Amino acid sequence: MTQEAHVTQQGPLTTEAGAPVADNQNSETAGVGGPVLVQDQLLLEKLAHFNRERIPERVVHARGAGAYGTFTVTRDVTQWTRAKFLSEVGKQTETFLRFSTVADSLGGADARRDPRGWALKFYTEEGNYDLVGNNTPVFFIRDAIKFPDFIHTQKRDPYTGSQEADNVWDFWGLSPESTHQVTWPFGDRGIPASYRHMNGYGSHTFQWNNEAGEVFWVKYHFKTDQGIKNLTQAEANTLAGEDPDSHQRDLRESIERGEFPTWTVQVQIMPDADAANYRFNPFDLTKVWPHEDYPPIEIGKLELNRNPENIFAEVEQSIFSPAHFVPGIGPSPDKMLQGRLFAYGDAHRYRVGINADHLPVNRPHATEARTNSRDGFLYDGRHKGAKNYEPNSFGGPFQTDRPLWQSSAVTGGTGNHATPSHSEDTDFVQAGDLYRLMSEDEKSRLIENLSGFIAKVSRDDIAERAIDNFRQADGDFGKRLEAAVQALRG
Secondary structure, three states: OOHHHOOOOOOOOEOOOOOEOOOOOOOEEEOOOOOEOOOOHHHHHHHHHHHOOOOOOOOOOOOEEEEEEEEEEOOOOOOOOOOHHHOOOOOEEEEEEEEEEOOOOOOOOOOOOOOEEEEEEEEEEOEEEEEEEEOOOOOOOOOHHHHHHHHHHHOOOOOOOOOOHHHHHHHHHHOHHHHHHHHOOOOHHHOEOOHHHOOEEOOOOEEEEOOOOOEEEEEEEEEEOOOOOEOOHHHHHHHHHHOOOHHHHHHHHHHHOOOOOEEEEEEEEEEHHHHOOOOOOOOOOOOOOOOOOOOOEEEEEEEEEEOOOOHHHHHHOOOOOOOOOOOOEEOOOOHHHHHHHHHHHHHHHHHOOOOHHHOOOOOOOOOOOOOOOOOOOOOOOOOOOOOOOOOOOOOOOOOOOOOOOOOOOOOOOEEEOOOOOOOOOOOOHHHHHHHHHOOHHHHHHHHHHHHHHHOOOOOHHHHHHHHHHHHHHOHHHHHHHHHHHHHHHO
16 A cells, blocks of 8 residues: 555544544543543544444444343342342343454454454343443453544555555554453454354443442353364464354354353452452453452353344344343443443444334343334334323333432543553553463464564554564563564565
């Protein structure tokens, strides 16, 4: 790609209306650690515009497969949450789980080096609860205002029409918080052998609250009972060419054979009082909670046991939103989660339609949705002549006066605040910890995978900046990676 191919845009970055942008790195919050404000129109404009850039497939997570199943409670968790679907040991809840690759289009191959989406819908008696995560416990960025920019680097370049190593590594190098997550997909778990042979994670931190109103912060882990199995790059290259539908086919055929895949469900639980002074910011999506601090606790089993009958109706038209909570569960101040609370619902209203929640795969199965929303594209007239306002004197639905989650105190002035840092927060410490956990063979494969991609970068300064992030995570990591890239670049 030559310099002449670019059209240079001089001057300051602006909004769609032409107003100059003061801060394109940090969304506006109520105080330093508070929730994101609706008045941040740059954030809303970017997310809303981003969601409308592809028609009709999902902008991200376009290629996927799904199945129905059941979640069974195996431990009493009522001391932490009042969610009814978690209220007693042995209780079962119907679920629908959609797996996906993240960056590829609908026509891509399953066996590619990419995180895997993990979107799980619980059809509970108090409404649908959606848990939308990945097969990694962390993510590339910590603020949703950077998400459209990040995904633009993963998609096709506007001039070449291909994914460009320059774009990918330029962004990652300039966003050092990505170092931890980048180490995950370029390691051995970067290409799962199938959807059945990988873990899932809620990734974000969520709030649980019990009947007494006590607050706890939780992270979800889904550990595959089939065992972790992965593909080498060579194996994946062959499989992607011979059977691009390999993961979808494996999931469907295993359920058809009666070999129902299962996962052991665990949570890490942090008392609310611990959060303010924990050594890492517990709401930073680029960080994990070390297990020695908060050991995972088994709470249930997830089994997939029924295939969808129509892929378009049930997989492509399925919608998931992190904003779909039930009593006893709520959000945290995680700035990525806060942005996704808006972005996912907005994407579905655009892509599937304003009445997407009425479709069989999306509507509640264990209760009835009672709203005053009417009309719009594909409205089915289900409400007949019922009044469409509240309050009313005609027996309409009424408010409960009890929020789903507990409120959080916020202080400070509004503004574009960076995510708060805690005592041991850096962008590199956990990436270094992950590298040092690997065996020598795992480290060698990680270096090979990373160097092969970085070597494609056309500019030395972009390549060096990318390598330096890994050098700051671990000296040996950076030294070996630099040598490998230099050998490939000559």
